[in-house]
Amino acid sequence: MSEKVVLHYFNGRGKMESIRWLLAAAGVEFEEVFMTKREHYVKLLDDGALMFQQVPLVEIDGMQLVQSRAIMNYIAGKYNLYGKDLKERALIDMYTEGTSDLMDIIIMYYFTSENKQKQLSNIEQKAKERFLPVFEKGLANSDFLVGNQLSRADVHLLEATLMLQEIFPTILSTFPKIQAFQERMKALPRISKFLQPGSARKPPTDEVYVKTVKEVFSHIFK
Template sequence: MASKPRLHYFSGRGRMESIRWLLAAAGVEYEEEFIKEKEDWGCEKLRKDGSLLFQQVPMVEIDGMKMVQCRAILNYIAAKYKLCGKDLKENALKDHGQDYLVGNRFSRADVQLLEVILMVEELKPDVLSKFPLLKTYKGRISNIPTIKKFLQPGSARKPPTDEKEYAECIKIFY
């Protein structure tokens, strides 16, 4: 059995949150190694062995690779777990079905749109009040079993970044 993906980032949402969402949508369990101190960010071992390409995080260890760059990581996960269209034309979003954004199946696009909707609702709870189709869409995607599990209290989903967490992040990365 392959080992679980290992995520390297600080404990907040940031650029890793979309990766967490996509892995959760695929039903993939993962481990996280949080960067808590500036010395962790230095990650001398990771830097010396070449793991931190461009000296940056997030980094995901998956299938024997150490990947950085969010878009590359998301593309890899979407392709590996078939959370994308069945071909390149479907991935371009031209033809979609009734229930999903790509083709007629659940995909990375659905996951990322739901993530954005929920983040905006945290700031403005009634944002969907004038958009009944988006409200219905949100309900439908939120009830997909893997997504529903990720939305439950106690899941790996991170809460909104507060002032304390923001200050910690600044202390680590700057």
């Protein structure tokens, strides 16, 4: 197994994008192997690389890690992005789960054909009423969501809010603390590098990506 970190996923965001963000924030270089055909997925299954028959799959430190939360927990713990103690870790986990819930509803928007406008309205309402106020309050008296240093919670929040702005450009207009937070985060050298053209950051989901995912996972999308 390669000593380098290797990511196995599609050439798109999905569940792997938050892992890419976290590795970038930690300054870890990685390689990517993209699944473009069902045969690629079947080979991973046949090789016994997918514990629960699911991707993302990350090869790191001689392990084949699956389940996105487990992968990010490992990366955050290894690279000092998980707080200074168990209490901070619990807070980080709560914020992280919140951003994950928000990003999940955005991701699913691209994979369902039901009333698109209704879905967009639902995403916007939940973001404004359920999620963003929590993060705005969390940043009221600190540059970071938890403690006095960068954590995975901050990285995930930046990713989530940038995703929101791609769909709703003015959604942060009433959340000045989050706006200021974004600017601070974007100024961090590792984050700035990841935001530049040509980085491993993936563009918004498009029809080609959706089609590829549905073809590879044809047993799910019947």
